[in-house]
Amino acid sequence: MPRRFFNSLLFLWNAFLDIIFPWQCCFCKKETKQYPLCENCRKNISINSSFICPACQNRIYDFSKYCCSKNNSIVALGISSFYDNPILKKAIHSFKYQSIASLEKPLSGLMIKFLEEAKFISTLKNTNIDKANIIIIPIPLHPKKQKQRGFNQSELLAQNISAHFALNLESQVLFRVKNNPSQAKILSFSERKVNVEGIFQIALDKADLLKNKWIILVDDVYTSGATMQEAATILKSYGAKKIIGLVLAKG
Numbered sequence: 001m002p003r004r005f006f007n008s009l010l011f012l013w014n015a016f017l018d019i020i021f022p023w024q025c026c027f028c029k030k031e032t033k034q035y036p037l038c039e040n041c042r043k044n045i046s047i048n049s050s051f052i053c054p055a056c057q058n059r060i061y062d063f064s065k066y067c068c069s070k071n072n073s074i075v076a077l078g079i080s081s082f083y084d085n086p087i088l089k090k091a092i093h094s095f096k097y098q099s100i101a102s103l104e105k106p107l108s109g110l111m112i113k114f115l116e117e118a119k120f121i122s123t124l125k126n127t128n129i130d131k132a133n134i135i136i137i138p139i140p141l142h143p144k145k146q147k148q149r150g151f152n153q154s155e156l157l158a159q160n161i162s163a164h165f166a167l168n169l170e171s172q173v174l175f176r177v178k179n180n181p182s183q184a185k186i187l188s189f190s191e192r193k194v195n196v197e198g199i200f201q202i203a204l205d206k207a208d209l210l211k212n213k214w215i216i217l218v219d220d221v222y223t224s225g226a227t228m229q230e231a232a233t234i235l236k237s238y239g240a241k242k243i244i245g246l247v248l249a250k251g
């Protein structure tokens with residue numbers, strides 16, 4: 001059976017099981033009512049409380065200025081939680097590699113909780129940023145990888161965040177044109193930088209949307225930051241004003 005077909009079947013099968021049977025927590029294996037991550041396990045995932053500068057890790061309370069000269073692509077980075085938490089690690093792994101799409105709710109819930117803890121909405125107001133000038137953009141997968149997985153995990157997370165805060169979502173403007181190897185498999189930063197060079201393109205018919213907009217770039221795991229920087233650079237070259245990064249965890 002071709003792998004792509006098998007994965008689509010797996011995705012459908014999981015969706016079917018979701019309807020018929022109660023959940024089992026992906027970490028502790030206890031039966032659970034709502035999602036495949038039980039409430040008790042969710043409570044044991046701690047949440048960060050502030051945005052940081054991706055270059056020096058200083059806390060960021062104002063999105064209007066870059067913190068330091070080393071930082072010129074992403075004005076603030078929100079890392080919702082900690083990848084060394086075994087529950088979160090297992091949940092992200094099950095979400096991505098076992099195609100358990102319904103983990104989108106509890107996982108995006110952690111990002112929403114982070115945005116609330118970090119006082120995201122009031123920081124936008126203090127920085128005089130109108131909601132209408134914000135676009136949430138998920139880091140795209142290469143179409144081949146997306147077909148294999150059945151979904152783009154970052155897009156599912158971004159959809160939930162957009163719905164919760166009533167912010168615009170645009171998942172058709174940034175595209176991945178190179179199916180590069182996973183950053184997690186490459187160790188040095190310089191190799192990671194080369195690995196992501198030219199992997200993104202902008203849909204030209206939608207490029208005007210980006211002009212003077214604040215972009216919230218959403219990804220699941222932040223590794224060296226090279227992927228997010230590459231996306232931020234191309235978005236800025238098409239007129240985006242400033243980029244805020246938002247991820248579940250730093251790997």
Ligand SMILES: [Zn+2]
Pocket residue numbers: 025026027028029030037038039040041042
């Ligand atoms: Zn559990």
Ligand SMILES: [Zn+2]
Pocket residue numbers: 053054055056057058067068071
């Ligand atoms: Zn800094």
